[in-house]
Amino acid sequence: MTTTDTSVLRTTALSIGYRHNGKTAVVCRDLNLVLNDKQFVCLLGANGAGKSTLLRTLSGVQPALEGNVYIQQQDIRRITRPELAHKISLVLTDPVQAGNLSVYTLLTLGRYPYAGWLGMLNNKDRDIIRQAAETTGITAFLDKNIHELSDGERQKVMIARALVQDTPLIILDEPTAHLDLPNRVATVRLLRSLVQHTGKSVLLSTHELDLALQAADNVWLMMPNQSMLCGAPEDLILNGTFEEAFRREGFDFNRATGTFSVHKAESHKAIDIHGDAQEVFWTTRALQREGYTITGTAARSVKAYTDQDNKAPRWELRHNDTTTGFETVAALLTHLREQTN
Amino acid sequence: MERHNPEIIWQWPTPGRKLTWLAVMGAVLLVLLVLDIALGSVRIPVADVIRILTYSDTGSDHLAWIKIIHSLRIPKAFTAILAGAALSVSGLQMQTLFRNPLAGPSALGLTSGASLGVAILMLGTGSIASTYAIRQLGVGGSWLIVLASFTGSALIMMLITTIAWRVRDNVVLLIVGLLVSNLILALVSIWQYFSEPEQIQSFLLWTFGSLSGVSRQQLPILVTVILAGLLLSFVLSKQLNLLLLGEQYAGSMGLSIQRTKMLVIGSTSLLAGAVTGFCGPIGFVGIAVPHLCRAWLNTSDHRVLMPACCLAGANSMLACDIVAQLPGYHTTLPINAVTAVLGCPIVIAVVLRRRNVNNAGV
Secondary structure (H helix, E strand, C coil), X not given: CCCCCCEEEEEEEEEEEEEECCEEEEEEXXXXXXXXXXXXXXXXXXXXXXXXXXXXXXXXXXXXXXXXXXXXXXXXXXXCHHHHCCCEXXXXXXXXXXXXXXXXXXXXXXXXXXXXXXXXXXXXXXXXXXXXXXXXXXXXXXXXXXXXXXHHHHHHHHHHHXXXXXXXXXXXXXXXXXXXXXXXXXXXXXXXXXXXXXXXXXXXXXXXXHHHHHHCCEEEEECCCCCEEEECHHHHHHCCHHHHHHHHCCCCEECCCCEECCCCCCCCCEEEEEECXXXXXXXXXXXXXXXXXXXXXXCCEEEEEEECCCCEEEEEEEECCEEEEECCHHHHHHHHHHHHC | CCCCCHHHHCCCCCCHHHHHHHXXXXXXXXXXXXXXXXXXXXXXXXXXXXXXXXXXXXXXXXXXXXXXXXXXXXXXXXXXXXXXXXXXXXXXXXXXXXXXXXXXXXXXXXXXXXXXXXXXXXXXXXXXXXXXXXXXXXXXXXXXHHHHHHXXXXXXXXXXXXXXXXXXXXXXXXXXXXXXXXXXHHXXXXXXXXXXXXXXXXXXXXXXXXXXXXCCCXXXXXXXXXXXXXXXXXXXXXXXXXXXXCHHHHHHCCCCHHHHHHHHHHHHHHHHHHHHHHHCCCCCHHXXXXXXXXXXXXXXXXXXXXXXXXXXXXXXXXXXXXXXXCCCCCCCCCHHHHHHHHHHHHHHHHHHHHCCCCCCCC
């Protein structure tokens, strides 16, 4: 039985890195990656792990040290640059700096791989530009110059430009690095819907784990030992791959929440907690910050709940048969600090 | 079923206002041209200028005027137009290529490169020692000047491009350009020190810059070279537009960066080199005019900026030439002093408005 290869991008035994003055610096080796049609893949890795090098190699900017990169089953070395511009479009980290460049003009530049030497647009070009602007929600500021836009808007425009280039694969190199949280979420949501509705594939590099875990169909995790872990984010979490990978780096990855624990638990501090879900969640965070381990067998226990009389959160600390009430988390923590010191 | 009709909410930006500005600049060009021809050591009434230019005055009354206009004023005015257009367009291309708002043929040393070429020609060759001697050679000598100044400019432009490729810092690039420029001028002055007085005199006259150095016979050469350079620049408009986004984006859209760079180097050197060879070093037009055009027309589209820079550059040079005539009947001011006086404030304004040259693109 044969299956048809629907990969947009595939690598076989790929080694990436740099050759300089006869010396070779390998960043990552023996990569066998597959990026399928209509897939959203997040490339994760610490700063300096080689995300950009990989993206540069995959987009044909720099040659591979060993192995092959196939774009739509075609060896990238056999694809000319103008042809490649029909297959891969880029969105980069740094915002474009150009005065007096209107959003509309910028979008038209995306049609360069298709246009004649004068860059005249035909109706098909206009349709594609219009669709890209509508999909990304930037029609309101088409006439504005890009230096008048916010960072988030500008990144949307760059994504629209990539759409205008009309390639099956869009590669984004840390597109959210300069954005604040709402814009980050908006950008990822936009990309997610692009994959769903336009049938394009997206490869996005980031060092933000939570973002990647929520949005990606597949995660490529670059390890410091020149290897790469691949899989659906949930699989990597559930089978403990993440936990193990990060523990080696000295990080405490929490399988239950999909986040890192910032705070180290101190051995003598244990506390039990129960009550209403919301209050328990936030109180737990506060207690963990103080170094407490949450356990059912501790001498101290906290009840965090919503008081039915005045609809406000309340806390009760029970320790050696004495119960103390608190109206804020801060008060509770102050009391605990006094007790333990 | 589509809920909205895209045709109604969608409005394509129209080029109307930009075309109007171009038309206005064209009209201003005609007015300035007539004024420039009318003014000078002999003032000719505008009405007569128009009659002579349109060949409707063939009477014998104004034979002197006809001679002045055809052999002196027309070459000078057209030289001004060509020089203004050429310097502005080469400045525009350099600002885009280096993504540096202060780039220009004089700022990055192209004009000094051309000076070096001309100096080698004028001071170095013993037999055809002076400009006068070169003029004696006629058309062949003019081509020699073009060739020398083009080679000088192109060498500097290549040097600067190489440096720009290694150093991404805008300010460093400007400083290096300044230093290279000074170094070359120093070399030229050392050379002058060892040259014959006649050679030095003709070279010094050349360095003052003058639009009247181009004779009616040389004009076709200047026209040919500048038109070739401008044509190349116009063809490069689309590629330059892509470079606005930076080399990485441009490359990802299939642009051959290396080839585009070489072509831009070629056309800027041709434009700046030829003008410098014939008129001497003229500063500030190349930096200031592109900024004025971008601000006026509110665009970075080179397909609009190229014609705009041609027209605005030509207008500025004609205006500067008219100002240079103002002192009176016997003297004219050196043209590069006038361009500096008028251009410097604009450049200063650009620097102050941006505050941080490094932070801003073009």
